[in-house]
Every structure is written in C-alpha cells, then in structure tokens.
Amino acid sequence: MKKGMPERRRCARLASIFKTLSHPQRLYLLCCLCEKESTVGELGKACGAAQPVISQHLTRMRLEGIVESRRAGNHVHYSIADPHIPALIRSMEKISHE
C-alpha cells in the first residue's frame, strides 16, 4: 500500500468521523464553529433549528472528539476541538465545485 494511505482498520475510524460530518446541520454547525466559538443558543439561531436538536448534534460531535465545550454561567460555549477540521472542510469543498 502506498505510503500514507490508511489501512482497513484505520478506515473504519475515519469513516465514523465522516459519518458524523455527513449531516447537513452538523456540518453547518461545524462551519459556524470554524468561524468562532459559540453558545448553543447562538448556534440554534444560526441553524434555525430547535434547541434539543442542536444539543444532540453537538453532543455527538463532542463524543467524536470533533468539538469541545466549556461552561460559562448557564451558557455552554462550543468550539472546534481538532485543529485539522477546518482544513478537512476546505479540502472537501474542492471536491464539490458546482
């Protein structure tokens, strides 16, 4: 196998991350977070989605290690946990050039 190409076992892990990014709202949330750290409420407004849905998506991404959260008062601020994420999204954008 060519140097740097992931083997089978690795692909399973990566595919799981891709799956997490394969939902339009989650991807949009992530794009918002690439811009700046935000609270759940702010993200809800940006997405035009109900609060529990946003919270669910964020939880999923947090468990996957993609975002992280910190509490400040009764707000929770979310941000990108993995610094490679913005590059991945930009890289993916090149694929879809319509």
Place this chain on the structure above:
Amino acid sequence: MKKGMPERRRCARLASIFKTLSHPQRLYLLCCLCEKESTVGELGKACGAAQPVISQHLTRMRLEGIVESRRAGNHVHYSIADPHIPALIRSMEKISHE
C-alpha cells in the same frame, strides 16, 4: 462567516459527499484506488467483501462523481475521478491519529 467557509445551502451538498465516504468499505475502496486503478475483482479481494456489495459501493461513488470506470474485456477498471480526492484523504488522515 470566515472566508471560504460554506453557507447553509452548500453544506447540504458537502454533507452528501461526506455521507458517501462515511462507509468503512467505501472509504477503503477509495484508498485502494488512490494507490492504483483496479478491477472490481481486485477490489473485492482487497476488501474481503462479496462482489455485489463492492459493485454497489462503486456504483454509488461513481454516481457521486468520485470514481469513474472503463470497461476492458469483461473486466471493469475503476479509478479516482476527482483529482482532489487524494488530498482529501491525506487531510482526513491528520484528523484521527490515535
């Protein structure tokens, strides 16, 4: 929104591509194809999966514009259709380094 970050409508399209890559076998197939053009049979062996499954995955990726095929005799050779794919795969490898 940070320059270059996709807006809501765009995210739907990108998410669709992410979804196509979010299956472990499809992702592995793609990694194999990054190495070299291969027939369905070769890919089946590399994946250890049944022929119809491989064929289904390849068809899906072909419809998404990610891979392409050419027939030679009664073999069908698949290869990467989008030149940005290898960079994407490399980009994604940086994500999960556990």
Place this chain on the structure above:
DNA sequence: GCAAAATATTAAATAATTAGAATATTCATA
C-alpha cells in the same frame, strides 16, 4: 430555597442504510 433561562437527556415513531441472496447482464472464446 425558588423561579427562570440555558442546555441536556430520553423515548417513541419514522425514515434511511446496509447486507445478503437471487438473478441479470456483458463480453470473450470455443
């Protein structure tokens, strides 16, 4: 400690994906 605001969790119903088996198609060669 109580009420209100912000966020999180749970459960039930619905929808989408996947795997597997069976069958069909395409092409080369006899």
Place this chain on the structure above:
DNA sequence: TATGAATATTCTAATTATTTAATATTTTGC
C-alpha cells in the same frame, strides 16, 4: 450461438439514524 467469467441490478430483511415531543438538569439571581 452456447458457455463461463466478470460485473451489475433488484429485492427484502435487519440494522441504524433521524425527528419530534416531552422531560430533566444546571446555574444564576432573587
């Protein structure tokens, strides 16, 4: 044109993901 090898398609059952609604938790300010 009949046969075999390679690939593709179709259908269905099983699994997994998503949506929606209801409820719970956490924290602040009184």
